[in-house]
Amino acid sequence: MSRLIRTFAVLATLGLAAGCSSAPDADRASVARGASRDGDSVARSPFWVDPASPAAQQIQLWRREGRTHDADLLKRIAQQPAALWPAGDDPGAVIRAATSAATREGRTALFVAYNIPHRDCGQHSAGGAPDADAYRQWIGRFAEALGDSKALVVLEPDAVAHVVDGCTPAEYHAEREQLLSEAIVRLKQQPGTKVYLDSGNPAWIDDPSRLVEPLRRAGVEHADGFSLNVSNFQTDGTTKEYGVRLSRSLGGKHFVIDTSRNGNGPLRGDRGDAWCNPPGRALGTSPTTDTSEPALDAYLWIKRPGESDGQCRGGPAAGQWWPDYALGLARNSGA
Numbered sequence: 001m002s003r004l005i006r007t008f009a010v011l012a013t014l015g016l017a018a019g020c021s022s023a024p025d026a027d028r029a030s031v032a033r034g035a036s037r038d039g040d041s042v043a044r045s046p047f048w049v050d051p052a053s054p055a056a057q058q059i060q061l062w063r064r065e066g067r068t069h070d071a072d073l074l075k076r077i078a079q080q081p082a083a084l085w086p087a088g089d090d091p092g093a094v095i096r097a098a099t100s101a102a103t104r105e106g107r108t109a110l111f112v113a114y115n116i117p118h119r120d121c122g123q124h125s126a127g128g129a130p131d132a133d134a135y136r137q138w139i140g141r142f143a144e145a146l147g148d149s150k151a152l153v154v155l156e157p158d159a160v161a162h163v164v165d166g167c168t169p170a171e172y173h174a175e176r177e178q179l180l181s182e183a184i185v186r187l188k189q190q191p192g193t194k195v196y197l198d199s200g201n202p203a204w205i206d207d208p209s210r211l212v213e214p215l216r217r218a219g220v221e222h223a224d225g226f227s228l229n230v231s232n233f234q235t236d237g238t239t240k241e242y243g244v245r246l247s248r249s250l251g252g253k254h255f256v257i258d259t260s261r262n263g264n265g266p267l268r269g270d271r272g273d274a275w276c277n278p279p280g281r282a283l284g285t286s287p288t289t290d291t292s293e294p295a296l297d298a299y300l301w302i303k304r305p306g307e308s309d310g311q312c313r314g315g316p317a318a319g320q321w322w323p324d325y326a327l328g329l330a331r332n333s334g335a
Helices: 003-015 029-032 039-044 053-066 068-078 092-105 133-144 159-164 170-187 209-217 236-249 323-332
Strands: 107-115 151-155 193-198 227-230 254-258 296-302
Touching: 003 029, 039 068, 053 068, 068 323, 092 107, 092 133, 107 133, 133 151, 133 170, 151 170, 151 296, 159 193, 159 209, 170 193, 170 209, 209 236, 227 236, 236 254, 236 296
Parallel strands: 107 151, 151 193, 193 227, 227 254, 254 296
Antiparallel strands: none
């Protein structure tokens, strides 16, 4: 078994925390290693590509098994920058390794901070810090590891939207908003870090005006903006229009959109389960800062394509790598 695949197996065995979207996927050694990728694609992107991502490691395995066509298809994922989701009590090792590698290439590393107490209302991605003090310490370690490097952090997917929809019990709302506000301030002490507070997606909170006051209470004014469509499948056009409306209500705040799996839009039918490993989806717009909308800072792959949404439709636990699903996304994305 190659060194890459051995590292992949060790990480899977460790069961590093599953998330709303993705699980952490690289240790210090694996991040530092290189992998073949399309030089032109990388040259056009301001964001760092993880050379030891699950997709890159799967390519190595499939080539060993003679599945060269499938391996080539998976390059559509492996050659694009996607966010890392550091987890565990100390996320620092993964963050420092990624920022060091990104700095060497003159690029920005992408991260998701996903550890808020009472995370995901006890559903597929339940977990998070055990209490407020533990979360403050965790964010402190996260921020410290970023140092002076150029980084973009999406803060706590679902956390605000779960306050708005009532899934998170009311007794936790004030604490959550306070923790988010403190987290933004702490992360912004790092001079090279941009922070985007997550705000759900257009199919979840239909009226963006419902998000305005919760986002303000959560300190969005101190952030660089907000994020939309994390782990979801709403189209670029729908999400951009929604984001512009929310931006205007927030005094012109900028935003980013997750386009990792929205190439075919959302699954038709009951949206109650359309978010969880829907079949027939495709990769979306490649990460870029060229958006043609002044308030939209970037299209990003925040959800790591090929990592499960949860144990639905035959998928593994949330955040775990699912090569068959990844292959479907790549195949459906076309040339």
